[in-house]
Amino acid sequence: MQIFLKMAKKAILFTLLLVGVAGIASAQTAGVGNWPTQKPIRLIAVFPPGGSVDQVARILAPALQAELKQNVIVDNVGGASGVIGTSAMTRSDPDGYTFAVVFDTHGVNPSLKDKLPYDTIKDIAPVSLIGTSPMVLVASKKSGITSFKQLVEQSKAGKQFSYGSIGIGSLGHLAMARLAKQAGFDWNHIPYRGGGPLMQDVLGGQVELAIGSEFLVKPHVDSGGVIPLVITTAKRSPEMPNVPTIAESGFPGFNAPSWWAVLAPGKTPPAIVNAMSQAITKALKTPTVAAKFKAQGIDIVAGNPETLREFIGKQIAMWGKFVIENNIKETAQ
Numbered sequence: 091m092q093i094f095l096k097m098a099k100k101a102i103l104f105t106l107l108l109v110g111v112a113g114i115a116s117a118q119t120a121g122v123g124n125w126p127t128q129k130p131i132r133l134i135a136v137f138p139p140g141g142s143v144d145q146v147a148r149i150l151a152p153a154l155q156a157e158l159k160q161n162v163i164v165d166n167v168g169g170a171s172g173v174i175g176t177s178a179m180t181r182s183d184p185d186g187y188t189f190a191v192v193f194d195t196h197g198v199n200p201s202l203k204d205k206l207p208y209d210t211i212k213d214i215a216p217v218s219l220i221g222t223s224p225m226v227l228v229a230s231k232k233s234g235i236t237s238f239k240q241l242v243e244q245s246k247a248g249k250q251f252s253y254g255s256i257g258i259g260s261l262g263h264l265a266m267a268r269l270a271k272q273a274g275f276d277w278n279h280i281p282y283r284g285g286g287p288l289m290q291d292v293l294g295g296q297v298e299l300a301i302g303s304e305f306l307v308k309p310h311v312d313s314g315g316v317i318p319l320v321i322t323t324a325k326r327s328p329e330m331p332n333v334p335t336i337a338e339s340g341f342p343g344f345n346a347p348s349w350w351a352v353l354a355p356g357k358t359p360p361a362i363v364n365a366m367s368q369a370i371t372k373a374l375k376t377p378t379v380a381a382k383f384k385a386q387g388i389d390i391v392a393g394n395p396e397t398l399r400e401f402i403g404k405q406i407a408m409w410g411k412f413v414i415e416n417n418i419k420e421t422a423q
Contacts, residue, residue, distance in 0.1 A: 122186070122359075122361050122362050122365045125185075125186045125362050125365070126158050126160040126186060126187065127160065128187070129187055130160060130161035130162065130163050130187070131154075131158065131160055131161065131162045131163070131186075131187050131188075131189065132163055132165055132182070132187060132188045132189070133147055133150075133151055133154075133162055133163065133164050133165065133189050133190070133191060133352075134165050134166075134167050134175050134176075134178060134179050134188065134189070134190040134191070135147040135148075135164055135165065135166045135167070135168075135175065135190075135191050136167060136168065136172035136173075136174070136175025136176050136179075136190055136191065136192050136193065137166070137168045137172060137175070137193060137256065137283075137284040137285065138166055138168035138169075138283055138284035138286055138287070139166050139284075139286055140284065140285060140286020140287070140289070140290075141256065141284040141285025141286050141288075141306060142193070142285050142302070142303045142305040142306040142348070142350070143172075143191055143192070143193050143284075143285075143350065144164070144166055144284075144285075144286070145305065145306075145386075146191055146220060146305065146350045146383075146388075147164045147191040148164050149379055149382050149383065150191070150220070150370070150373060150374070150379065151163075151164050153373035153374075153376045153378065153379045154369060154370065154373045156373075156376075157369045157372050157373050158369050168283055168284050169283060170203075170257075171195040171198075171199060171202075171256070171257035171258070171259055171260055172192055172193055172195045172196055172199065173199055173203065173206060173207065175190060175192075176190055176192060176196065176208065176214075176353070177206075177207040177208050178190075179214075179353060179354070179355060180207075180208040180213040180214060180355055180356065181355075182355055183355070184215075184354070184355035184356065184357035184358040184359075185358070186354070186358055186359065186362035186366070188354070188355060189217060189352050189353065189354050189366065190352065190353045190354075191220070191350060191351070191352055192350070192351055192352075192353055193256075193260075193261075193348065193349070193350055194260070194261040194347075194348045194349045194350075194405070195256070195257065195259065195260050195261065196351070196353075196402065196405075197261075197402055197405030197406050197408075197409055198259045198260065198261065198264065198405075198406075198409045198410075198413065199259065200406050200410065201259075201406065201409065201410030201413040201414065202258070202259035202413055202418065202419075202420050203259075203420060204420075209356075210406075211356075212356050213355070213356040214353050214354075214355070214356050215353065215354040215355065215356050215357075215358050215360075215363050215395065216351070216353060216395045216396075216398035216399045216402060217351070217352040217353055217354050217363055217366050217367050217370065217395055217398065218351065218352050218366070218367045218370040218371065218392055218393060218394070218395070218398060219349065219350075219351045219391045219392065219393050219397060219398045219401055220349075220350040220351055220352065220370070220374065220388075220390070220391065220392070221349065221350060221374075221383060221388040221389050221390045221391045221392075222347045222348065222349045222388070222389050222391060223303045223304045223305050223347060223348050223349070223386070223387045223388045223389065224303075224304045224321040224322055224323040224327050224330075224347060224348070224387060225261065225262055225265060225301055225302060225303055225304065225321065225322040225323075225346065225347070225348050226301070226302065226303075226304050226307045226308070226311070226318050226319075226320070226321050226322075226330070226333065227253075227266070227299060227300075227301050227318075227319045227320050227321075227322075228292065228299065228300050228301075228302070228307050228310070228311065228316040228317060228318050228319060229241070229292075229298065229299055229316065229317045229319055230292045230293070230294075230295045230297065230298055230299070230300075230316060230317075231295070231315075231316070231317065232295030232298075233251075233295070233298040233299065235251075235298070235299070235317070235319070236317055237319060238319040238320040238334065238336075238339050239339070241299075241319060242273060242275075242339075242340070245273070245275040245277070246273065246274065246275055250276075250277070250278060251277050251278070251298050251299055252277065252278040252279075252280055252297055252298050252299065253266060253277050253278070253279060253280065253297065253298065253299035253300060253301060254279075254280045254281070254282050254288045254291060254292060254297040254299070254300045254301070255279065255280075255281060255282065255288070255300070255301050255302070256281075256282055256283075256284055256285055256288060256302065257281045257282065257283065258279070258281045258418075258420050259413065259418065259420060260281075261346060261348055261409070262301035262302060262348075263279055263281070263301075264346070264409055264412060264413070264418070265301065265322050265346040266279070266301055267279075267412075267416060267418065268344075268346070268412065269336060269341065269344070271416065272341050272344075273341070277299070280297055285302055285303075285306040288300055288302060288306075289302070289306065289307065289310055289316075292310075292316055293310060293315045293316065299319075300316070301322075303348040303387075304321070304327055304329065304330065304386065304387030304388075305348075305383075305386040305387055305388055308329065308330065308385075308386055308387055309386075311330070318330060318333045319333070320333065320334055320335065320336050320339055321333050321334070321335050321336070322335075322336055322344065322345070322346040322347065323335060323345055323346070323347050324337055324344075324345040327387050329384070329385065329386070329387045330387065349391075349401075349405075350388075351398055351401075351402070352366070352367075352370060354366065363395055364394070364395065367393075367394055367395055370392065371392040371393075374390050374392050375390075375392075
């Protein structure tokens with residue numbers, strides 16, 4: 091009996107020791123308490139279904155779910171170049187269960203909008219930069235345009251072309267406005283609420299040209315639905331090596347990549363923000379996610395919250411200057 095009692099005491103002590111160690115380890119894991127075990131995580135995609143933000147969120151969500159051992163639900167809240175979805179995120183409880191996947195419009199909106207429904211500093215906590223990608227200018231098959239050179243020549247000769255982007259002040263819009271200014275011609279800009287509706291119209295020939303991320307347009311290029319003319323980054327894309335850059339097509343120095351990032355409500359505990367950032371970094375490194383993003387031309391960046399904060403600050407400053415200098419204003423969409 092005494093031997094049994096001694097063994098029982100040792101077992102109890104060993105169990106308590108394990109519990110204690112587990113508790114210490116849990117506390118040391120960024121001090122996140124019981125996050126994220128309480129409820130599913132809501133990942134707001136700030137553009138409608140079918141666009142690149144939606145697709146990025148839906149590729150990331152399963153890997154993030156596996157990493158966090160918690161359901162991750164993608165919720166599309168589109169409109170106003172990402173402002174409506176971002177605003178919905180900022181109004182959510184800062185408890186670590188609501189995040190948003192935003193697009194490059196996030197770096198333009200502070201300069202373009204007269205008044206945002208949130209403070210870009212106080213109401214938002216940067217989490218992680220997902221990646222960057224070239225934008226691609228594509229032509230509808232009904233447009234008759236088969237090359238960028240042909241497009242520029244006809245534009246300089248006075249022919250008016252219409253192009254679509256995902257919205258006024260989107261990086262695609264600003265990139266084309268910058269190009270037109272450098273080239274000395276103008277195009278008619280048609281803003282859309284998201285990449286899905288935009289691609290539907292260029293495929294159907296309702297709009298002659300469209301500018302969108304490589305992630306958005308590449309499936310339609312591969313299927314032969316649209317004609318790729320030129321890309322906006324300084325170097326050619328490994329996934330579209332035959333498509334020239336704007337810089338090498340007569341406009342040296344032109345460089346305007348698109349990007350995606352994850353944000354959280356401003357008062358989300360820093361420990362949870364950091365834990366989520368680390369989970370995103372691990373999710374982005376999984377072979378399935380990395381392969382899908384690579385196939386769509388996205389260069390995975392990841393990085394910590396401070397890296398994203400600095401990146402967004404530079405984007406706001408750079409494109410804000412362009413918006414002000416060129417008197418670009420938002421109009422009703």
